[in-house]
Amino acid sequence: MSEDGSDRSLLRVSGLRKYFFEQNTLVDRLLRTDPVAVRAVDGLSFEIEEGETLGLVGESGSGKSTTGETILDLQSPTIGDIEYDGQNVSDIESYSEAPRSLSVRAYLLAGVLAVFALATLVGGVLAAGSAFAGFDPVGTGASTPLGVLGVLWALAGAALLAGSFGLATQRVWGWRLAVWTLGALLVLAIATLFVEPIVAVVGVVASVLGVLSLFKIARAYFRPPAFRRETAILFQDPFSSLDPRQSIGDIIEAPLKTHDWPISDPEIDANADVTTDGIGPDELSVHVDANVDKALEPDGSTVTVPVTVRAGTAGETIDTTASDPGELTIATPSSLDADVITQETGVSVDVSGTGSTGSDRAIVVETPELVTATVNRDSETITVSIEPESDAVLRKHRVQFLLRRVGLSPDQLDRYPHEFSGGQRQRIGIARALALEPDFVVLDEPTSALDVSVQAQVLNLLDDLQDELDLTYLLISHDLSVIRHVCDRVAVMYLGEIVEIGPANDLFTDPQHPYTEALLESVPRASTDERNRTRETISGDVPSPRNPPSGCRFRTRCPKVIQPDDVELEQSAYRAIMDLRQRIEDRELPIARVRETVDVPAGDESTAADRAELVDALYERYFANDLPDRDRSTVRSALEHVVDDDWATAADTLRERYESVCETVNPGLATERHAAACHLRTDVRKEPAETIPSGD
Numbered sequence: 001m002s003e004d005g006s007d008r009s010l011l012r013v014s015g016l017r018k019y020f021f022e023q024n025t026l027v028d029r030l031l032r033t034d035p036v037a038v039r040a041v042d043g044l045s046f047e048i049e050e051g052e053t054l055g056l057v058g059e060s061g062s063g064k065s066t067t068g069e070t071i072l073d074l075q076s077p078t079i080g081d082i083e084y085d086g087q088n089v090s091d092i093e094s095y096s097e098a099p100r101s102l103s104v105r106a107y108l109l110a111g112v113l114a115v116f117a118l119a120t121l122v123g124g125v126l127a128a129g130s131a132f133a134g135f136d137p138v139g140t141g142a143s144t145p146l147g148v149l150g151v152l153w154a155l156a157g158a159a160l161l162a163g164s165f166g167l168a169t170q171r172v173w174g175w176r177l178a179v180w181t182l183g184a185l186l187v188l189a190i191a192t193l194f195v196e197p198i199v200a201v202v203g204v205v206a207s208v209l210g211v212l213s214l215f216k217i218a219r220a221y222f223r224p225p226a227f228r229r230e231t232a233i234l235f236q237d238p239f240s241s242l243d244p245r246q247s248i249g250d251i252i253e254a255p256l257k258t259h260d261w262p263i264s265d266p267e268i269d270a271n272a273d274v275t276t277d278g279i280g281p282d283e284l285s286v287h288v289d290a291n292v293d294k295a296l297e298p299d300g301s302t303v304t305v306p307v308t309v310r311a312g313t314a315g316e317t318i319d320t321t322a323s324d325p326g327e328l329t330i331a332t333p334s335s336l337d338a339d340v341i342t343q344e345t346g347v348s349v350d351v352s353g354t355g356s357t358g359s360d361r362a363i364v365v366e367t368p369e370l371v372t373a374t375v376n377r378d379s380e381t382i383t384v385s386i387e388p389e390s391d392a393v394l395r396k397h398r399v400q401f402l403l404r405r406v407g408l409s410p411d412q413l414d415r416y417p418h419e420f421s422g423g424q425r426q427r428i429g430i431a432r433a434l435a436l437e438p439d440f441v442v443l444d445e446p447t448s449a450l451d452v453s454v455q456a457q458v459l460n461l462l463d464d465l466q467d468e469l470d471l472t473y474l475l476i477s478h479d480l481s482v483i484r485h486v487c488d489r490v491a492v493m494y495l496g497e498i499v500e501i502g503p504a505n506d507l508f509t510d511p512q513h514p515y516t517e518a519l520l521e522s523v524p525r526a527s528t529d530e531r532n533r534t535r536e537t538i539s540g541d542v543p544s545p546r547n548p549p550s551g552c553r554f555r556t557r558c559p560k561v562i563q564p565d566d567v568e569l570e571q572s573a574y575r576a577i578m579d580l581r582q583r584i585e586d587r588e589l590p591i592a593r594v595r596e597t598v599d600v601p602a603g604d605e606s607t608a609a610d611r612a613e614l615v616d617a618l619y620e621r622y623f624a625n626d627l628p629d630r631d632r633s634t635v636r637s638a639l640e641h642v643v644d645d646d647w648a649t650a651a652d653t654l655r656e657r658y659e660s661v662c663e664t665v666n667p668g669l670a671t672e673r674h675a676a677a678c679h680l681r682t683d684v685r686k687e688p689a690e691t692i693p694s695g696d
């Protein structure tokens with residue numbers, strides 16, 4: 001729950017599935033091999049509230065990382081909905097929702113493309129007109145073949161014009177149309193080569209220029225989706241996730257460049273808040289660039305630049321390194337040829353010059369860091385223009401700020417990852433993750449590659465950053481102590497499903513699902529009492545996500561699997577029967593080996609007594625402790641069918657008596673705050689039979 005007590009969901013996931021399809025290549029399809037689905041994430045539904053940390057815990061291979069990556073759209077979901085801040089992620093991603101503001105350069109290039117399209121259209125019409133309609137105002141005297149090409153040029157020109165209009169209005173079809181028509185124009189230009197080489201050369205050059213400008217426009221249009229700016233991921237391994245050939249400054253700056261940060265919002269008004277000292281406001285005008293919101297934080301829909309203008313003294317040198325570190329003082333004398341010396345740490349201004357008006361009074365303008373001021377003075381007015389620093393400077397400042405924020409020195413930005421320790425590298429990873437000011441961060445095993453001694457420092461840093469920046473976290477970990485230490489709520493995953501979800505404290509003190517209980521039991525404890533307790537570890541291997549068990553996926557390993565009403569066996573005996581049944585279904589009983597140990601021949605050569613001996617041997621192999629009479633007789637009857645090579649009847653015999661609700665019905669999670677998908681819970685939801693999407 002968020003700090004103000006409201007429970008606003010930032011992320012809502014419903015029915016999320018992510019299947020990886022194997023044997024799904026063209027060759028497989030030609031050979032008619034059916035694709036195999038690896039059901040990495042299989043029907044997750046949960047919410048994450050603003051400001052909270054949800055932990056995702058489970059054994060290796062349970063689908064935690066795939067869940068995180070699918071939520072962030074680093075993998076596309078097979079099916080299911082992900083809503084972020086009330087909006088479906090696929091809508092946030094859509095092209096029509098791309099950033100509203102385009103750079104002037106992109107508009108300019110779209111204009112160039114339109115002019116080229118228009119010229120092509122006009123040229124084509126003139127050539128066609130001259131060849132076929134006696135319309136030849138500029139005397140092209142085009143031949144019939146050139147006339148035919150002219151018609152095609154005109155058509156392509158019209159299509160390109162439409163395409164550039166579509167681009168300017170941010171439509172996907174505009175992009176496609178422009179690409180296709182430029183391709184067509186290139187072919188036409190080559191065709192024209194055989195008819196009119198000069199026209200062809202002009203056409204080729206123009207088409208190539210068109211293609212180049214198109215790619216530049218595309219870069220501006222097809223920025224990575226807005227959703228990715230609001231979210232980030234911190235990877236497990238700080239060694240492999242940082243490119244060793246890039247300086248850490250470049251590493252942290254990379255997402256800023258990819259997303260064209262800083263981004264200006266044309267809907268934010270910019271104005272100046274001017275105080276003057278010794279200079280009459282009536283002789284002062286201040287122009288503020290509309291895009292200063294790039295450099296300054298807007299307050300609602302307005303960004304205000306505090307500007308102080310004061311009279312300076314001729315001969316005074318103002319060294320801004322000595323001023324308030326949060327502020328940059330830019331000064332110019334009234335003459336415009338002031339000697340401004342930019343240093344890495346600030347700006348010094350020599351105001352010894354005299355004003356063009358003859359005054360020896362200098363003008364000093366103080367503005368916030370990251371905007372620059374230029375002063376112009378004529379006999380009537382002093383004009384101060386405020387504009388943001390260049391994007392490159394703003395990005396560098398941001399990188400320095402981020403480095404400071406994660407506890408590293410901003411001077412280190414030219415150094416390379418190998419010069420840092422594991423903990424420091426993970427701090428660099430955090431700085432990179434936070435570069436675009438995300439609201440939601442997936443932390444994928446953030447400390448598991450680190451020394452124990454630095455794990456706590458990194459976790460504390462993440463905690464501080466969460467408070468300071470109102471971050472919401474999804475923390476993926478198999479380390480229960482990390483989860484317990486950090487998370488508000490916890491979801492436990494097993495084979496692609498959430499088996500239990502609830503507040504961290506409730507889940508750790510009162511686990512509801514046998515899998516959660518087993519996971520908690522498997523954690524080594526520090527105290528002697530605890531160490532001596534009997535630890536019930538989970539038996540068996542995790543089944544394959546290619547063919548997960550029916551019903552409850554944990555049932556093949558569950559120490560509490562539910563027996564049918566008329567069966568009352570010890571859990572271990574029931575488990576042994578279930579395991580035997582599974583082996584029979586998989587036809588994996590080592591009959592031949594057991595036959596050798598008791599020296600019983602195969603097939604018709606064996607007598608009834610031989611077969612009984614073989615059944616005895618098999619029974620003893622799997623049931624060291626004898627079963628009650630009725631169960632012994634059922635199991636032996638099944639084994640007899642096995643010995644007679646009738647595996648199907650053997651499996652049916654066992655299924656008839658021992659089939660558990662755990663295998664026939666998939667338990668779903670109830671909507672309670674603390675819920676477990678287990679038939680032992682009275683509030684369990686019974687899931688309908690599922691349909692598996694195909695690999696198409």
Ligand SMILES: Nc1ncnc2c1ncn2[C@@H]1O[C@H](COP(=O)(O)OP(=O)(O)OP(=O)(O)O)[C@@H](O)[C@H]1O
Pocket residue numbers: 020038039040058059060061062063064065066067478545
């Ligand atoms: N690209 C892929 N192609 C096929 N199978 C995949 C792919 N990525 C993951 N899987 C499978 O999906 C299942 C879930 O993997 P995932 O990495 O999400 O699990 P995890 O719980 O994060 O495990 P770990 O803690 O080991 O990272 C695994 O069985 C894995 O083999």
